[in-house]
Amino acid sequence: MQETAFDLTGRDLLTLLDYSPEEVAYLLEQAKQLKVDHKSGISDKRLAGKSLGMIFENASTRTRVSFEVGMTQLGGHSLFLSSRDLQIGRGEPIKDTANVLSRYVDAIMIRTNSHEVVSEFATHATVPVINALTDSYHPCQALADGLTILEHKGTFKGVKLVYIGDGNNVAHSLLALGAKTGMDVTIASPEGHEVDSEIYNKAKKAAEKTGAKLEQCQDPQLAVVGADVIYTDVWTSMGFESEQAERLSAFAAFQVNEELLKNAKPDYIFLHCLPAHRGEEVSTDIIDGIHSAVYDQAENRLHVQKSVLVATMSNS
Missing domain, CATH: 3.40.50.1370 (Aspartate/ornithine carbamoyltransferase)
Incomplete structure (x- = not known):
């Protein structure tokens, strides 16, 4: 993969409005190359040893499957967490959940209703937070x-x-x-x-x-x-x-x-x-x-x- 001048390590993705035109272009160009490599049988294990926590407050087909398969293809691991699996549903502050999950996983993906929930997660998490759908944005x-x-x-x-x-x-x-x-x-x-x-x-x-x-x-x-x-x-x-x-x-x-x-x-x-x-x-x-x-x-x-x-x- 060609090296890039854009270092997005640790960045949250809450909305594309937070990214520059050049950064968006880079993400698309890299996606294009990843697709070509995958179809050519080229193995890419850059996320070996990495874990993605996936929080779902509502049902999904494409989001869950694509993130889970994507992490597997990149050599990493994904962990599905429904609202029933988290103490948030019992009243635990988002701040506490975000801080604790950040000690276990390397990134957090959230699919929820309120955009404020994702924003608050990003405020308190120390790992990247990816918006997989809220009532305001669907950047992926x-x-x-x-x-x-x-x-x-x-x-x-x-x-x-x-x-x-x-x-x-x-x-x-x-x-x-x-x-x-x-x-x-x-x-x-x-x-x-x-x-x-x-x-x-x-x-x-x-x-x-x-x-x-x-x-x-x-x-x-x-x-x-x-x-x-x-x-x-x-x-x-x-x-x-x-x-x-x-x-x-x-x-x-x-x-x-x-x-x-x-x-x-x-x-x-x-x-x-x-x-x-x-x-x-x-x-x-x-x-x-x-x-x-x-x-x-x-x-x-x-x-x-x-x-x-x-x-x-x-x-x-």
């Missing part, structure tokens, strides 16, 4: 999205990504990805379901360095004009199940289907972070069609997370 997913776009489009410059749907953690992290890579990002959401204004403004400020054009609108048909990448997510995320009926009504005109995508570029790719609800946010013919790259995208979770693990843990 955005890195996988970025790697997939690079594989299919070859560049971020001049690429227009349009996200159609709820202004959630995925939308926030796509804005951060665009801001750090120079890729234009448009978020199309119904009224009342827009992205968080504070996060949007932070991303807009970060985009000044790369020239990325970040926009919001409430008209999906207008948003998709000239789009290179179309992205959507479920309309009802975990924790919002009680709002499902209201959301089905509010998002009815935001389904990604063949009619909506007539004005996208002919060679657009379709992305979805999965799991998907076919027939709701996306029609079956689109997600299972020739433009879909959702399985490439899911696979790339493994490679970008290995890149993050190597970058933050290899010399810790």
